[in-house]
Amino acid sequence: MGIEDDDIAKVRAAADIVQIVNGYTTLKRVGRRWQGLCPFHTEKSASFSVNSEDGLYYCFGCQKSGDVITFVREKEQLDFVGAVEWLANKYSITLRYTERGEDEGRKRRTKLVDAVRKAVEWYHTRLLESADAGEARKYLRARGFDGDAVRRYKMGWAPDDAKQWDPLCRYLKLNDEDLRASGLGAINSRGRQYDFFRGRVLFPIFDDRGDPIGFGGRILPGHDGPKYKNTSDDAAIYSKSKILYGLNWAKEHIVQAGEAIVCEGYTDVIGFATAGVPRAVATCGTALTEDHIRLLKRFSPRIVLAFDADAAGQNAAARVYEWEQKLDVEFSVADLPNGVDPGELALTDPARLAAAITNAKPFLGFRVERVLSSGNLRTPEGRARTAQTAVDVVREHPSDLVRDQYLMTIADRCHLDPDHVRAAARGAARVAPGRVTNQPEPRGAMMPVDHAPRRRPMRENAEDEALRLLVHRRTEIIDRLEPVLFDSDARRDAYEALVSATDLHRAIAEASPDTAALLTRLAVDEPDGDPDQAIVDLSRYATSRVLDQLRREAASVREPEDLRAYSDVIDWLRHRLAELDDAEKRMSAAALLVAWLAENAEGPAGE
Ligand SMILES: [Zn+2]
Known part of the structure; x- marks a missing residue:
């Protein structure tokens, strides 16, 4: 996957899951576990449980489960490598990558992102403080952006100061190659570095992880030049067909609402957020691409288009239907008044803007x-x-x-x-x-999930209890269990996974997703069961099940000799079953039954 296994293990060991989870919800200690309101679904009573020793979490409400890396992936919407890097950064662990090329590539990217980050701060300070930014500040105020918005979106001003060497370039001190690759500047005919965005109000563009990678630059009214200038696709860390402005801020709200809004401009994204709809993103000077949709789909399958989708024409429609089918997403169109863009509407009538999303129509209906x-x-x-x-x-x-x-x-x-x-x-x-x-x-996947806890039958509870003990107090029970004691396929799989793996983490890593979720749930449970009782309960359920089966088979047996064989076995099992209720005999009876069941799982005397 890119990062050395040793380093992943180091991150896992260093990361304190309770500390990480506490950044998103408040955990309280309950016995040996930690509990709190689930950070993945809305609830009033705490059903989210964390086992800090094993570093695992499980929600009894929405069944989300995993370890600290899974948690960061889900909450920060990162891929595996991204989540490990996020944690490594937090715990100051240096990562090594498996391929040198990849290592170099990442180093280079980090260098260029750092350059862009420095430029974001430099432009931003310039806008806030510099005398030559007066006109830019006036323009932003007229568009309804107060100081809070300017700071929140890190808006900036690129001074139009070409008299000397460019002040930004002088500040960054990048070599020509890095300046070009960062998208921040270029070289003029006299071999001088210059700032690519000179004389523009800047909207920094961040990737979905929050790394600054480029800018959208708006010319001030009355000045020459195209209205918008964006970071060029030649820049090494920027690709307009894959970038959505605002996703870094909106992603969490998109996941919560199960819906993303796509608009056309930076000011539209900000307008939606100020109107109380913080889940909008914008393409950066390009039409929607399949890569954009794939990116959004990681966060939500529902996409509301908040621009004149009809004006985009028939080709756009054909693409929308293709994406709906191919990528399993669903498009609708916001109910915007004709000819008004969301940024303007946010200023004049924010309630109407919010209603435009509530009243969005299916794409074809629109x-x-x-x-x-x-x-x-x-x-x-x-x-x-x-x-x-x-x-x-x-x-x-x-x-x-x-x-x-x-x-x-x-x-x-x-x-x-x-x-x-x-x-x-x-x-x-x-x-x-x-x-x-x-x-x-409509697609069933859109339906809200019912989080009501299901009541499990008694037998499954007994199987869970045995597995819970196997997770927490392995040596006390492992030699006394057999696969045949588990009637549920999922639980038998979990048993096999636990027995064949050397530890819980390996068992979870190697199991199927369902089994892994079951194991994680058991790991966050309080291990307060009694191994003796668990064995007695399991052997009682398994024996009853086998007895039912034997009685059914015996009913169709004709030969007297066969019939006697059946009735001998049935009698023997019934006696042992009765002994399970006798405090003196129950453990020996259970041991006999487990041994018999292990030998004869399929039928009487293996015949
Ligand atoms: Zn939950």
């Missing part, structure tokens, strides 16, 4: 509504023409179930027979039959 509301529905000819235009829009959608519902809406609004509209949709169809699919909608 487009059909556009056609219907702009058509002339007063004459038969007008209605027919409008219906045909709307049908053409509907025909682009790949699902016939979805298409048919909109066709009925069109029929209704244009006062036409639904069958005629359907016929019009079939006629001269532009959609190839191969693309037409029958996906059931």
